[in-house]
Amino acid sequence: MTGKLTVVGLGPGNAGQLTPEALAAVDAADAIFGYGPYLDRIPARPGQLRTASDNKQELQRAAQALESAAAGANVAVVSGGDPGVFAMAAAVCEAIEKGPAAWRDLEMSVLPGISAMLAVAARVGAPLGHDFCAISLSDNLKPWPTIEKRLEAAAGCGFVIAIYNPVSRARPWQLDRAFEALRNHLPASTPVVFGRAVGRVDERMAIVALIDANATQADMSTCIIVGSAQTRVIPRAGKSSLVYTPRSMPGAST
Amino acid sequence: MTGKLTVVGLGPGNAGQLTPEALAAVDAADAIFGYGPYLDRIPARPGQLRTASDNKQELQRAAQALESAAAGANVAVVSGGDPGVFAMAAAVCEAIEKGPAAWRDLEMSVLPGISAMLAVAARVGAPLGHDFCAISLSDNLKPWPTIEKRLEAAAGCGFVIAIYNPVSRARPWQLDRAFEALRNHLPASTPVVFGRAVGRVDERMAIVALIDANATQADMSTCIIVGSAQTRVIPRAGKSSLVYTPRSMPGAST
Numbered sequence: 001m002t003g004k005l006t007v008v009g010l011g012p013g014n015a016g017q018l019t020p021e022a023l024a025a026v027d028a029a030d031a032i033f034g035y036g037p038y039l040d041r042i043p044a045r046p047g048q049l050r051t052a053s054d055n056k057q058e059l060q061r062a063a064q065a066l067e068s069a070a071a072g073a074n075v076a077v078v079s080g081g082d083p084g085v086f087a088m089a090a091a092v093c094e095a096i097e098k099g100p101a102a103w104r105d106l107e108m109s110v111l112p113g114i115s116a117m118l119a120v121a122a123r124v125g126a127p128l129g130h131d132f133c134a135i136s137l138s139d140n141l142k143p144w145p146t147i148e149k150r151l152e153a154a155a156g157c158g159f160v161i162a163i164y165n166p167v168s169r170a171r172p173w174q175l176d177r178a179f180e181a182l183r184n185h186l187p188a189s190t191p192v193v194f195g196r197a198v199g200r201v202d203e204r205m206a207i208v209a210l211i212d213a214n215a216t217q218a219d220m221s222t223c224i225i226v227g228s229a230q231t232r233v234i235p236r237a238g239k240s241s242l243v244y245t246p247r248s249m250p251g252a253s254t
Numbered sequence: 255m256t257g258k259l260t261v262v263g264l265g266p267g268n269a270g271q272l273t274p275e276a277l278a279a280v281d282a283a284d285a286i287f288g289y290g291p292y293l294d295r296i297p298a299r300p301g302q303l304r305t306a307s308d309n310k311q312e313l314q315r316a317a318q319a320l321e322s323a324a325a326g327a328n329v330a331v332v333s334g335g336d337p338g339v340f341a342m343a344a345a346v347c348e349a350i351e352k353g354p355a356a357w358r359d360l361e362m363s364v365l366p367g368i369s370a371m372l373a374v375a376a377r378v379g380a381p382l383g384h385d386f387c388a389i390s391l392s393d394n395l396k397p398w399p400t401i402e403k404r405l406e407a408a409a410g411c412g413f414v415i416a417i418y419n420p421v422s423r424a425r426p427w428q429l430d431r432a433f434e435a436l437r438n439h440l441p442a443s444t445p446v447v448f449g450r451a452v453g454r455v456d457e458r459m460a461i462v463a464l465i466d467a468n469a470t471q472a473d474m475s476t477c478i479i480v481g482s483a484q485t486r487v488i489p490r491a492g493k494s495s496l497v498y499t500p501r502s503m504p505g506a507s508t
Binding site: 150 | 266278341363373381387400411486499
């Protein structure tokens with residue numbers, strides 16, 4: 001088999017945060033598969049086939065891409081951010097596991113990208129400077145009680161929490177329920193960072209206290225970082241505040 | 255004040271995974287501060303001042319860099335991987351909070367990088383494809399019982415776990431204790447990925463079952479990913495196995 005498949009992370013969406021290896025992989029591909037808005041980020045190249053699909057079609061998209069690679073094409077599957085974080089790399093692996101045995105023989109690689117939480121954190125300081133977790137709020141893929149349990153466990157034992165997929169038209173109430181659950185475990189003043197479309201022209205950042213956080217502040221393009229009880233805000237005159245979580249905590253050995 | 259300070263993520267260590275904005279920031283700097291091995295990755299430029307310091311000197315390094323920026327220099331502080339994940343961005347914020355008021359007026363920005371867990375995950379498939387957390391095993395910065403509690407809480411509620419700073423000469427026993435704690439909550443067959451120096455010439459990857467995981471397989475340059483009970487291994491003839499965590503889990507609404 002001569003085809004190959006590369007799962008490519010496009011990062012947050014600006015050229016300065018796209019890795020050279022990701023750019024090269026996309027450029028070299030005969031065929032690119034992805035969610036439409038991600039494909040739109042890539043300059044068109046004559047002769048390169050593009051197949052856009054909806055954002056609920058991950059497994060089908062993965063299977064299509066694998067078929068194309070198995071037929072001999074150099075295929076790229078693109079994801080925003082990092083393809084390994086709630087994105088296409090797991091869908092491609094799942095398709096390989098469930099698909100024809102021949103798909104396991106394909107040359108397959110994953111190229112990482114700057115994930116949304118890293119870009120959002122960087123814009124405000126270093127809220128992920130201590131132990132943290134990343135949770136997708138989509139209960140299309142797991143039961144809501146599991147999500148709530150994880151949020152409470154994470155907040156209860158001191159993780160900063162990055163929330164992916166916070167809201168969508170089909171999931172309007174989940175984020176407020178999540179904030180409610182978190183308020184049971186964290187001080188009202190805990191900093192919450194809303195990072196929308198970070199690194200893109202329509203970027204919008206906001207830092208609010210947990211008690212004031214609500215779902216109207218987020219949309220599908222938002223990644224949210226909820227601090228721990230240790231997370232701090234540094235006000236700056238005439239500049240946006242810095243948010244960071246200290247590397248060390250009380251009771252450390254040094 | 256005319257100086258500025260940029261905290262720059264150098265990624266895993268190969269040029270293909272260094273973002274253009276990080277490269278540009280390092281190139282434009284008058285002065286670069288960092289842990290020696292990270293400085294060594296950057297081609298020297300005449301007239302550019304470099305100050306290497308040890309990997310336990312983060313806060314002093316941050317203060318030195320801020321002083322230099324306050325004196326008018328264009329300063330870069332470099333970290334391997336992402337500077338916001340157990341690295342220099344939090345140290346710089348902490349130094350700003352504790353330092354002279356003038357440091358808050360400085361132009362300061364953070365440029366994200368590909369963090370080790372993303373690079374390691376990409377090399378084996380998509381182990382971080384579902385909810386996950388990142389824990390530093392260094393008990394220099396927090397009490398060991400807190401670390402153990404977080405590991406058990408994370409494993410107990412289904413997070414994949416990325417372990418940073420797993421061992422050092424001064425911390426020889428912690429990693430085996432961590433594996434022991436995790437074995438109380440996870441199946442013996444749970445995949446554990448050891449990713450050493452990922453993306454560099456001396457890269458070494460290994461996938462073992464949790465029951466066989468031990469501290470001799472890791473060093474200071476290793477990032478470890480411990481799967482959840484859902485994480486799967488796909489064997490491939492003549493190729494390394496793929497490891498991934500499915501996006502969806504049993505009991506999801508669709």
